[in-house]
Amino acid sequence: MIELRAVSRTYEVGGSPVRALRSASLRIGRGEHVALVGPSGSGKSTMLHIVGCLDRPDEGEFLFDGHEVGAAAEEVRAELRARKIGFVFQFFHLLPRLTAAGNVELPMLFAGVGRAERRERAHAALEAVGLAPRATHRPDQLSGGERQRVAIARAVVMDPAVLLADEPTGNLDRASALEVMELIEAMNRRGLTLVVVTHDPAIAGRARRVIHMADGELVDDREEGRGKREENDRGVS
């Protein structure tokens, strides 16, 4: 469902080009659990941003569900972000003035979901991450792990096809990190495609497929770790 064809992304820094992605090609099938690893500056976040329609390739094509969207109109890409893609960030990015429920409602607010339905679905999403009792708490009244679970509830409340997580456990202690990973892996088992950028070998080891990046290129792509033994109709290029 996700396909990158020879995608390059180059930043201009002080007159000299920084090649964050060099002709990267990749296919990720529906329901996969992929870990993206590699040294700092190797282009993992850049890759995730392109897949999440937050950034555009300079060269190459990015296809989502078979349609080229790397160069599509902003309106189309916003619609994809709203309905098909969920994001989880290292720094949570919850709005401090809103309650947990308010934060979870946010994507529905901008997607035009009515108020009563927003309430109901936000509650259900918080329940799914085990935070229903904390619905009226603000982010500063929650622990790091709880904040990330609220962010996960927000990312999946629109029922997306893909969850993109950029170092979701980077700011958490081991116990919270495990909780968070178990949560999103459970969602993955119910069909959500999962792409996780991580520095942590233990976290990467939980994925069935691990992609190694270095210097803007995919250097290694193999199934390892404790992958789950169910068959997917995915292909690897």
Place this chain on the structure above:
Amino acid sequence: MSFWDVLRFAAGALVGHRLRTSLSVAGVAVGIAAVIGLTALGEGARRYVTSEFAALGSNLLIAMPGKVETTGATPFGGVVHDLTLDDLQAVMRLPRVRSAAPLAAGTESVRFGDRSRAVPVLGTTAEFAEVRHITVAAGSFLPAGDPQRGGTEMVLGVTVARELFGEASPLGQVVRVGQWRFRVVGVLAPRGRGLGFDFDDLVFVPVGTAMRMFNRTSLFRVVIEVRVHGEMAETRDDVLGLLVDRHRADDVTVISQDALISAFSSIMRALTLALAGIASVSLAVAGVGIMNVMLVSVTERRAEIGLLKAIGARDRQVLAAFLTEAALLSTVGGLVGLGTGLGAIHVFVRFYPSFPAVPPTWAVAAALGMSVLVGVVFGVWPARRATRLDPVAALVKR
């Protein structure tokens, strides 16, 4: 995303920054309060002046020596003939004129026993009571007779009567003005102000005596009552023609009070507009304040804007959210300013009850409209900056 959703979202963001929000609200409020307060004062001045003139009565013409263009300021320039009692008597014989009364004015010290009071002394004739609808509380007004001859009768305003005589009746008493002696024949009913004179604090004496006393050869004014209200213009021409004929020069001014009122009214209205203009400068300042606050807000909330985009907010939704914030700031400021302005006027009127300070409706509407406009206009640029933000750069903490 419904209008109410946008509004609630914007309001939430504003409440999240209380101090900043209240400061920019205060900026707009001061501007709007200034507009409301100043226009109310201007409008009050207009009403005050027009009601002063209206107190004259509705079918009066006023003749005064000297030539003045259109409005009734002081005469200036050229040789000016006296406006005499003979002129008055000729005017009274005009068919369209019902009645006319002269005015000779000066300020003198009026004495009774060891009490005295400096008041305007107005020389006039018996007709004045009829022309200006004056009623006496005790005794009678000046007696009819040949205006040239003069006399020693005096009519007192209520304040003068009280100051000189206390509770005792002044009727028949002798009052001195300089070496001149007068006999009190009447006391006016309380009346209040009108055209620059406090009718309670003056005295009337026969015009002939007043002119000798003040050593004047010209009358100050001739007040003319027109028979038919519909013939004001014709009568004015009659009077002017007659006086030009008698003086062999076009050196008198005859005005109807309608002309006076509308001239003053338009002057005061222009003044009010000018005041509103000055006050709106502070609104522009407030607008720049809002722009500044919104720019700071956009810069500070980069991560929030990036997140909104990441969860699928359209550019126009982000624009709408930030524009609504700016408009909300200025609208709330406008309402607070309106309240403050009206409150200030209320207090002002308490201290000066005779001054009818009321903000004109157009000023209230314009002030509110302007406050909303200020928010939208000055909010556009910051809001556009928000939509142009690159979400990737905005989300990364560096």
